[in-house]
Amino acid sequence: MVSPNVRILADQHxxxxxQxxxxxxELIYYxxxxxxxxxxxxxxxxxxxxTKVNPKTVPTLPKKLKFIGSASSGTDHIDKGYLNDLGIQFDYSPGCNANAVAxxxxxxxxxxxxxxHKELIDYKVGIIGMGHTGEAVAKKLEVIGVNYAGxxxxxxxxxxSFKSCSLNTLHECAILSFHLPYISQGSKCTHYFMPNILxxxxxxxxxxxxxxxxxxNESYLLNSIRSYESSHNKIDVVLDVWETEPVPNPELVKKAIIATPHIxxxxxxAKLEASKGVLKSLLNYFDLKCADNVSQVSPLNLQKSIPKESNLNEIKIKSYYKSINVLHGLYKYDYEMQNLISRSTLEYESNRHKTVIGESFQSIRNTILLREEFKYMTFPEGYPEYxxxxFKIN
Structure with a gap:
């Protein structure tokens, strides 16, 4: 359908x-x-x-609205059946952030x-879900010689051409990394995959x-962590997503060795790919040409971008955060999350705690600086050769 006078409403973030x-x-932000x-x-x-779109959250949609797009790699926030019944086209950007998540x-x-004080090469990694992101994780493990099962x-x-490993094989893996889409019901349901299936x-x-x-299931995970602690067989967790998001479980945040606010x-x-992907789909729907003005990201000078040790000490970063962690910037996100929970502990007894925590969680996501991917970085002299x-993976 040709429509030269298209008006787009878009989230300002x-x-x-x-570009x-x-x-x-016409593009209008909100x-x-x-x-x-x-x-x-x-x-x-x-x-x-x-933003969730379903009959409850958005009970009426105007007839003029013909396209809804999500600048994301997932769609569990969208009731696609609802949009289909209304004759509204939906699209998103699958795989846009696969490398960043990997x-x-x-x-x-x-x-x-x-x-x-161990070597990753001595472990076997179980990758649960071999879509865009799972494949990207597998590729990175391969290039540094780490064994994995998908x-x-x-x-x-x-x-x-793809052969899935068994659940028994996953039980033998010391490290498990989840990369499943969220499906709430039906034969492909992934809700509470752990412990319902694994x-x-x-x-x-x-x-x-x-x-x-x-x-x-975070209750199951917490109980398992407590149980294993008592048997001196500790399970560590890294969590970027939360069952009650945007209000994370404070005990689980504190138990996690790395806790981050869905970043x-x-x-x-990844963000550029998300924007570009969904916009191209929209313009294709309206038979319009995409204005591809995105410039190439220039490599960073990491000698200037890596925080000095004194700066790390000032924000009380754990002593084991160094090398690739500093390159990635992971310590910053974990620090923000732990600080959020520490500042808000007293609020958990008040009626406003969910609102306070939820708003702070979203504020971190909206205001934190986006990072560069490794392939746009210059490998710094003196860093571990492994x-x-x-830095060569695309």
Whole structure:
């Protein structure tokens, strides 16, 4: 359908969306933390995962609105059946942040190994979900020589070239990393995948969830952590997503060796890909040409960008956070999360605690600086050679 006078309403936190909008298309930003503006005069609406679209949250949608897009790699915040019944086209940006999340996961693993005084190459990693992100994690593990097993039976049915490992194989993996989409019901349901389908075994030492909060039952996870602590067989966790997001469980935040506010995919490149992907789909729908003005990201001079040791001490960073963790900037996100929970502990007894924590959680996500991906960094002189191959992965 040709429509030269398209009006787009977009969340103001969508990264550089204006770079891809042709001059004759009108783009209006709105603040998603406030009430949604009237949609009557808009042809398209571009949102983020913080906005849920279903008959309860948005009970009426104007006939003029023909396209809704999400600048994200997931769709569990959208009731696609609802939009389909209304004749509204929906699209998103699958795989846009796969590399960024994979870097977060690898950084977490290496940080954990540094804490434990062990080598990642001595472990086997179980990757649960072998879509865009799971594959990206696997590629990074391969390049530094780490053994892994990929679990994804639905993919094995779709693709003859892929063979899924078994649940028994996962039970033998010391490290588990979750990369499943969140599906609340049906034959492909992933809600509470742990423990409904996969329970913890004594072999597990590290659990990483950078997918969706509802995939792991947090009560089960906490009880398991407590149980294993009493038996001197500790399970460590890295969590970027939370079952009750944007209000994370404060005890689980404190138990986690790394706790972050759903920012695993927060790189400049990932955000640009998310914006570009959904905008292209929108413009294709309206038979319009994309204004591709995005410039190449220049490599960083890491000698200037790495914080000095004195700065790390000032914010009381754990002593084991160094090397790749500092390159990635992971310590900053973990510090913000721990600080949020520490500042808000007293609020948990008040009626306003959920609002206070939720607003602070979202504020961190909206205001924290986006990081560069490793491939845009210049490998710094004097850093461990085992990190060098990571900077060559696209």
């Amino acid at each position: 969508i990264y550089h969306l204006e 891809f909008v042709p001059p004759h298309v 603040d998603s933390s406030k009430h949604l503006p009237r949609l009557d005069s808009f042809d398209a609406w571009i949102l983020r995962t913080v 870097e977060y996961v690898l950084t977490s693993m290496l940080t954990w190994c540094e804490l434990k 679990y994804d039976p639905p993919k094995a049915l779709r693709e003859k 329970s913890l075994s004594p072999k597990q030492e590290l659990i990483i969830n950078a997918a969706r909060g509802g995939i792991i 695993a995919g927060y790189s400049k490149k 990190l060098r191959p990571i």
